[in-house]
Amino acid sequence: MSGKKYIIPCTQAVKKMFELLEGKIELSERDKLDVHLDTCRECCNRLEFESLLRKKLQTVNQEEKVPTSLEKKISGLLKTF
Amino acid sequence: MYRVSLRLTRDHMEAEDLVAQASLLAWEKFPTLKNHQSFKFWVLRICQNLFITKYRKQKREGRVLVESELLSEDEDFSLFEQLSSPLIFYSTSPEKEFLNKISSEQINLALDSLPEKYKSIVTLCCLEDVPYQEAAIILDLPIGTVRSRLHRGKAILQKLLWDLGKEKRYVR
Numbered sequence: 001m002s003g004k005k006y007i008i009p010c011t012q013a014v015k016k017m018f019e020l021l022e023g024k025i026e027l028s029e030r031d032k033l034d035v036h037l038d039t040c041r042e043c044c045n046r047l048e049f050e051s052l053l054r055k056k057l058q059t060v061n062q063e064e065k066v067p068t069s070l071e072k073k074i075s076g077l078l079k080t081f
Numbered sequence: 082m083y084r085v086s087l088r089l090t091r092d093h094m095e096a097e098d099l100v101a102q103a104s105l106l107a108w109e110k111f112p113t114l115k116n117h118q119s120f121k122f123w124v125l126r127i128c129q130n131l132f133i134t135k136y137r138k139q140k141r142e143g144r145v146l147v148e149s150e151l152l153s154e155d156e157d158f159s160l161f162e163q164l165s166s167p168l169i170f171y172s173t174s175p176e177k178e179f180l181n182k183i184s185s186e187q188i189n190l191a192l193d194s195l196p197e198k199y200k201s202i203v204t205l206c207c208l209e210d211v212p213y214q215e216a217a218i219i220l221d222l223p224i225g226t227v228r229s230r231l232h233r234g235k236a237i238l239q240k241l242l243w244d245l246g247k248e249k250r251y252v253r
Contacts, residue, residue, distance in 0.1 A: 018235075022210075023210070045165075046159075049176040049180075053160070053239075056180055057188060058210075061084055061192075061204075062084075064083065066083045067083075067093065070097045073097060077101055
């Protein structure tokens with residue numbers, strides 16, 4: 001094997017960046033993505049954008065607090081056992 | 082469990098009822114749970130099943146878009162690619178500017194407008210960080226279906242956000 005690193009195309013890199021964001025990328029695939037990102041500014045920008053979008057979605061989702069009425073309802077139901 | 086229920090029902094009272102019923106059922110069935118480490122996913126599955134059996138048939142009002150209307154041409158829709166197009170913004174960083182402008186209300190509207198089969202998967206995998214394998218068990222789907230629906234669901238969500246951004250004239 002030569003020491004030359006194989007550079008994956010952008011379409012593959014995009015798939016791998018979603019795996020990365022979801023925490024499901026394998027180490028060898030992460031290396032391929034890193035090599036691609038070293039040479040592709042567009043994909044670097046996309047990774048940053050997708051990461052920010054994911055965080056924004058999760059932040060909005062976390063804003064929902066459990067209502068106190070629900071806590072009372074559940075504890076009331078469990079007391080019937 | 083409350084957040085997931087709220088996404089599914091789109092109604093605070095219905096979400097409360099769903100969580101209460103799921104909690105009660107989980108309490109009853111807890112002795113049958115073999116792996117206590119999977120408690121979170123087990124409870125979510127109970128919740129999902131209750132929603133399917135008791136709530137799915139209810140007619141819902143509001144803005145429910147038909148999937149084909151959303152992605153008739155491109156199921157690989159990418160918000161980033163749209164925002165990267167020339168002349169969308171005067172800004173040097175149109176993607177970040179769009180994300181700064183889009184509000185929590187608009188994001189909630191987009192999430193709530195997702196067709197149901199995508200909403201469950203996007204909620205579990207993107208918002209709650211549930212692994213694919215566990216999402217497949219919770220939703221009783223093959224893992225390949227989870228992956229493909231998640232891909233499509235994310236594309237629909239991005240298209241909805243794009244349309245909302247256009248409505249508000251965040252983009253030209």
